[in-house]
Amino acid sequence: MGKFDYNKIMPRYSAIAIVLCVIAIAVICKAFYIMTAKNDYWMKVASRVKKDSVEIKPTRGNILSSNGQLMASSLPEYKVYMDFKVLHDAGNDSLWEEKLDSICLCLNHIFPEKPASEFKEELELGRAKQSQHWAIWKHRINYNTLGEVKRIPVFNTKQKYQSGFHFEEFNARQRPYGSLAGRTVGDLYGGKDTARCGLELSYDSILRGTNGLIHRRKVLNKFLDIMDTPPIDGADIVTTIDVNMQDLAERSVIDELKEINGNVGVAIVMEVATGDIKAIVNMEKCWDGEYREIKNHAVSDLLEPGSVFKTASILVALDDEVVDTTYKIDTGGGVWPMYKREMKDHNWRKGGYGRLTLPQTLHYSSNIGVSRIIDERYHSHPEKFVEGIYRTGLADDLHIPLLGSSPARIRMPKKDSRGKQYLNWSDTALPWMSIGYETQVPPISTLTFYNAIANNGKMMQPRFVKQVVKDGQVLAEYPPVVLREQIAKPKTIKTMQTILEQVVSQGLGKKAGSKTFKVAGKTGTAQMSKGAAGYKSGITNYLLSFAGFFPADNPKYSCIVCIQKSGLPASGGGMSGVVFHNIAEGIMAQSLKLDVKDAHDSTSIAIPDVKDGNILAADYVLTHLGVSTNADWSGAYTSGNPVWGRATMKDNKLIALLKEEHHDETQIPDVHGMGARDAVFLIEKRGVPVRIKGRGKVVKQSLEPGHDIKPGEVCMLMLE
Numbered sequence: 001m002g003k004f005d006y007n008k009i010m011p012r013y014s015a016i017a018i019v020l021c022v023i024a025i026a027v028i029c030k031a032f033y034i035m036t037a038k039n040d041y042w043m044k045v046a047s048r049v050k051k052d053s054v055e056i057k058p059t060r061g062n063i064l065s066s067n068g069q070l071m072a073s074s075l076p077e078y079k080v081y082m083d084f085k086v087l088h089d090a091g092n093d094s095l096w097e098e099k100l101d102s103i104c105l106c107l108n109h110i111f112p113e114k115p116a117s118e119f120k121e122e123l124e125l126g127r128a129k130q131s132q133h134w135a136i137w138k139h140r141i142n143y144n145t146l147g148e149v150k151r152i153p154v155f156n157t158k159q160k161y162q163s164g165f166h167f168e169e170f171n172a173r174q175r176p177y178g179s180l181a182g183r184t185v186g187d188l189y190g191g192k193d194t195a196r197c198g199l200e201l202s203y204d205s206i207l208r209g210t211n212g213l214i215h216r217r218k219v220l221n222k223f224l225d226i227m228d229t230p231p232i233d234g235a236d237i238v239t240t241i242d243v244n245m246q247d248l249a250e251r252s253v254i255d256e257l258k259e260i261n262g263n264v265g266v267a268i269v270m271e272v273a274t275g276d277i278k279a280i281v282n283m284e285k286c287w288d289g290e291y292r293e294i295k296n297h298a299v300s301d302l303l304e305p306g307s308v309f310k311t312a313s314i315l316v317a318l319d320d321e322v323v324d325t326t327y328k329i330d331t332g333g334g335v336w337p338m339y340k341r342e343m344k345d346h347n348w349r350k351g352g353y354g355r356l357t358l359p360q361t362l363h364y365s366s367n368i369g370v371s372r373i374i375d376e377r378y379h380s381h382p383e384k385f386v387e388g389i390y391r392t393g394l395a396d397d398l399h400i401p402l403l404g405s406s407p408a409r410i411r412m413p414k415k416d417s418r419g420k421q422y423l424n425w426s427d428t429a430l431p432w433m434s435i436g437y438e439t440q441v442p443p444i445s446t447l448t449f450y451n452a453i454a455n456n457g458k459m460m461q462p463r464f465v466k467q468v469v470k471d472g473q474v475l476a477e478y479p480p481v482v483l484r485e486q487i488a489k490p491k492t493i494k495t496m497q498t499i500l501e502q503v504v505s506q507g508l509g510k511k512a513g514s515k516t517f518k519v520a521g522k523t524g525t526a527q528m529s530k531g532a533a534g535y536k537s538g539i540t541n542y543l544l545s546f547a548g549f550f551p552a553d554n555p556k557y558s559c560i561v562c563i564q565k566s567g568l569p570a571s572g573g574g575m576s577g578v579v580f581h582n583i584a585e586g587i588m589a590q591s592l593k594l595d596v597k598d599a600h601d602s603t604s605i606a607i608p609d610v611k612d613g614n615i616l617a618a619d620y621v622l623t624h625l626g627v628s629t630n631a632d633w634s635g636a637y638t639s640g641n642p643v644w645g646r647a648t649m650k651d652n653k654l655i656a657l658l659k660e661e662h663h664d665e666t667q668i669p670d671v672h673g674m675g676a677r678d679a680v681f682l683i684e685k686r687g688v689p690v691r692i693k694g695r696g697k698v699v700k701q702s703l704e705p706g707h708d709i710k711p712g713e714v715c716m717l718m719l720e
Contacts, residue, residue, distance in 0.1 A: 007173065060171055061234030063185055063199060063244045066276070066466065070176050072200065076438060077140040077172035080149055080165070082123070083132045087164035096127070099153040106152040110145060110666075111137055112708060116694060140170060173200075178684045183293040184280050184402065184464070185239075186429070194217070199239065200298075202401040206468055209234035216556065219288045235470040240276035240463050244585055245269055249279040252582040254291050257283060260575055260630050263541075264564040265291070266298045266443050269587070270451050272555045274480040275460030279583075297562075299405035302440035306526025307365045307545045307572065308560075309436030312449060313374050314362060315496050316388030319488040322377040325495060327358045332367040338375070339427040344366050345523070359499045361481050363507030365523055371431035380420075381412045382430045392487045393459045394441060394449050401464055408441040410693035436526055443545075447560040450521070450547045452484070453500070454555035457493040459484035489692050503551045512577035514585055520555075521548015521580065523573035528564065542570035546577040551586045557581055610647035611697055613671075613678030615657040618647055628654035647674065670705035671698050676719060683715050694719035 063072040087096060100120060108116040126134030141149070146167060150156055155165040173188045186198020195201040195208075212231030253265040262285070269279040280298050283291040317323050333343045334352025345352050345366050353364055361369030378385035389395065389410055397407040411433075413425040432438050444462055450460035461481040468476040488496075498522035504513045513519045524545035542565055549558040561576040561583070571577075610618050622629050645659040663688050671679035679698050680690045688709055693716065703714035 024255055030259060045060065052078075056212040056214055056231045057171060058211065058231035059233040060173070060209065061207040062236040063207070064236055064238045065241050065280070067242070068238070069243050071181065071239065071241065071243070072173055072175050074171045075142070075168045075174045077142060078146045078167045079140055079170070080136045080146070080167045082126060082134045082136055083121070083164035083166060084127045084134060085130050085132050085164075085657055086162065087127075088130065088597060090162035090164075092157075092162060092164075092614060096154055096558060100124075100152050103155070105134070107149075110148050112710065128641075140172060142665055144712045145428070145666060148666075155657070157500075171451055172573070175246075176681070176685055177243060178251065179293060180243065181241055181280060183282050183296045184241070184277075197403050199237065199401065201403055203237050203465065204466075206237060207234040233470075235468050235475055237428055237465050238467040238469060239465055240274075241280070242278045245279040245583075247544055248586040248590075249281045249583050250283070252579045252586070253281045253283050253561070255582075256575060256579045257291055260563070260565055262563045262565040262575075264297055264562075265579075266301070266560075266562040267583060268298050268444060268447050268560050269583065270447055270460075270462065270558045272451055272549060272558055273460075275448075275451065275463045276466070277462050277464050296404055299400045299402050299442050301442055301562075302406055302409060303442075303528065303543055304437045304439060304526055305441045305446055306436040306524040306543055306545060308366075308446055308450075308522050308524035308545045309439065309441065310362060310365065310370045310434070310486075311453075311496065311500065311522050311547075312389055312392050313370055313385075313434040314358065314499075315392060315488055315492060316376070316385060317373060317377060318358075318495060319391075319492040320377075320384070320388060323358055323373060325358050325499075327373070328355055329358070329361065329369050329372050330355050331361075331366050331372070335371065336368045338431050339370065343371055345369075359502060360507075362499050362522065363503050365508055365525075367435045371434050374434035375431045378430060379427075382425060385430065385434075386410065386412050392449055393452060393484050394445055394481060396445075396448075396459075398445060398483070400444060400462060400464055405444075407441060408439065408445045410439045410441070436524065443560050443562050446545075446547055447558060448483075449487070450549060450560065451558040452487045453493060453496055454520075454549035454558050455488040457488055457490060458482060459487050497552070500548060504548070504552075508573045509546065509548070509577055512548060512580040512584075514550070514581065516585075517550060517588055518552035519548060519550045519581075519584060520552035521546055521577075523571075523577060525570055525572040539566050540568075541566050544570055544572040544576045546572055546580045548580065550588070557584075557587060610655055610657075611675045611678070612646045612673035613644065613675055613682075614642040615647060615659065616643035616644040618655075619657055622655060629657055642678075644678075666709055668701070668703040668705055668707040668709060671701055671717070672705075674698050676717070679717055689714045691716050692719060693717070696720045 010387040034423075060074040062070055062074070065071050085253065087093065100123065101116075103720045104116040104123070107119045108114065117336050123134070123136075136149070141417075150165075154163055157163040157411070175182075175185070176273065182198075184198050186200030186202075187196045188194060188200060189196050195204040200207065200521045210232040212227070213229040214227050228560040249267045249269060253267050256262065257265045260542045264285070265281065265283040266278065267281040268277065271278055282293045282297045283294060284294045284297070286292050286294070318325075326333070331345060331353050332348060333354075334348030334350070336343045340643075345368050347353070353360070353366055353369070356364070356366055356369045360366070361373065374385060395408045395410045411424060411429075413429075414423050415421065416423055429438055448459060448462060459482070461483050463478065463480060465478050467474055467478065487493075497520060500522060501518060503522055508523050509521055512521055512523075524547070526543045528541040528543050544565065545561065546565045547558075547560040549555040559580055563576050563579070565575075608624070642658055643659060648656045648658065667681045668686070668688070671682055674682075675697065676692055676695075680692070683690050686709055691714060696719045698717050700718035
């Protein structure tokens with residue numbers, strides 16, 4: 001090895017080191033220059049090829065009925081757009097010009113509300129602007145409609161990212177049972193996908209889930225989504241609502257409102273032992289004469305309850321032992337002077353009731369009888385009466401999980417600083433309060449009180465949600481809550497149960513009764529004040545009520561019905577009592593047969609007549625009745641979705657259940673031969689209201705099968 005020549009080698013290394021240092025300094029200077037002087041420019045470039053922290057919305061949880069039926073569910077909806085810049089860059093302008101007329105005709109066929117010429121005009125405008133996000137149709141569409149749009153010329157090109165056609169996906173709220181319990185289940189603001197009211201709002205944090213995060217990078221002229229944090233889907237909530245009871249209650253209320261031309265109808269059904277709300281109806285007359293749920297009157301209406309409050313007044317007097325059931329009171333000829341005002345009974349023109357026993361004051365809903373009893377016993381100490389009312393729980397905050405709910409407002413007498421005079425009280429306050437005036441009580445508070453009487457004095461909190469579940473696992477339980485162990489002495493409760501049963505069997509509540517089981521309850525008819533105008537402002541408005549429970553000898557359900565109407569005739573027992581009767585009869589009829597086998601007896605027809613429709617349910621019933629079926633499909637009724645089809649008889653020995661595909665969601669299905677329930681479900685889930693005439697099977701439908709659905713259409717069904 002040669003000797004190291006220091007003088008020759010070191011200058012070379014020095015030169016290389018100097019060059020590298022100069023390059024390093026240049027790189028640092030360039031980087032500093034980019035970070036400062038060119039910072040704005042390069043940040044704009046970065047924003048075009050990369051997007052950070054893009055939120056991904058999770059799927060919203062479902063709202064289920066008490067037995068697991070879907071009441072609200074999230075399904076995808078889409079908005080479709082055109083990117084004309086991509087179309088131009090891909091060199092497809094000539095193809096677009098050639099197919100434009102065909103595209104517009106196809107769009108008109110899918111969306112008949114807009115003519116093809118208008119589609120053409122708007123699409124040409126978007127192309128002239130070279131818009132990258134031009135809306136083809138302004139509304140959201142479902143998955144089936146999206147599939148139709150994708151088959152249109154140009155949009156259906158197999159070369160992705162070259163046609164310019166693209167879409168956005170949204171989570172849309174669908175309700176299989178339409179408006180059933182609409183105000184209680186709640187709704188979303190469609191454009192924002194945010195909760196608006198009802199259980200949707202109260203349990204929004206559970207249903208909504210947690211947003212995920214992605215970032216987008218531009219690779220080969222297209223954006224790729226890269227997941228950072230996956231979204232967590234919302235959980236489901238299981239309500240206490242029973243779909244069948246809810247449907248029964250709504251139909252009963254609407255039928256009576258139409259019959260008497262009522263303004264507002266409310267009905268609530270509560271399970272006595274648990275406080276579960278099985279049905280809650282809030283119907284209001286709209287500008288077009290139809291009845292819809294606009295406001296949750298059942299939990300928010302602070303109105304003077306009228307005579308249904310008399311039960312609480314007499315309960316307090318009995319519990320304080322200032323009177324007993326043998327006590328008698330004179331009601332005169334139906335008109336009684338009460339501190340320079342006249343108290344009248346409803347039959348004052350017929351001479352009144354004369355002398356009544358304490359139970360009879362409730363049997364006949366005597367204003368004079370109840371007010372005189374309370375005034376005689378509590379006039380000098382009205383606060384003791386109001387304290388007794390508070391003990392019944394009528395003024396309790398029930399913590400209802402619905403927007404707009406409010407506890408009752410029952411005024412407590414207050415004295416001045418010397419303790420001699422009442423500041424907020426008059427001589428007439430107590431008599432009129434005792435018969436349901438001078439207080440404001442929402443219907444659900446009144447029902448909770450009557451439910452406590454049915455439950456032997458135990459006051460239950462109204463329960464709307466039982467569980468939170470996700471993927472078959474129970475995440476949270478909401479057990480029944482006891483608000484008051486005893487609202488009155490057991491002896492007092494038993495006495496009141498007997499009196500309320502007699503109100504129906506002997507008194508003014510007869511129309512609420514039943515021939516097959518005992519009913520207990522109380523009628524109520526009250527004039528409604530019109531604010532500053534008081535009770536005298538032209539035509540009089542009335543609040544007609546009936547609150548009670550059934551069967552009276554072993555209460556399972558309590559129920560309140562409240563109807564607001566203008567003018568006479570007005571009768572709580574004759575109008576609200578009729579609705580109560582229909583609801584009670586319907587609920588008890590539903591529970592008569594607990595096993596489908598019980599429907600088969602020695603007099604039954606060997607091969608029953610089977611309607612078309614949900615053949616999965618028909619197969620379940622027929623199998624339990626021992627009737628042979630021939631089905632070319634499979635499914636379990638207890639866990640499966642409906643299977644739609646036709647039922648035909650074969651050789652008088654077996655029934656063939658044949659599966660049949662229905663038209664897509666944009667067309668009217670064929671419901672001939674079906675029962676009302678299946679027919680209404682299939683049509684109304686497509687957004688078309690149904691009107692029914694007759695009973696039996698569908699023999700005629702006003703909108704023919706395969707008819708393209710247009711907004712505002714109504715389908716009339718004739719049944720025989």
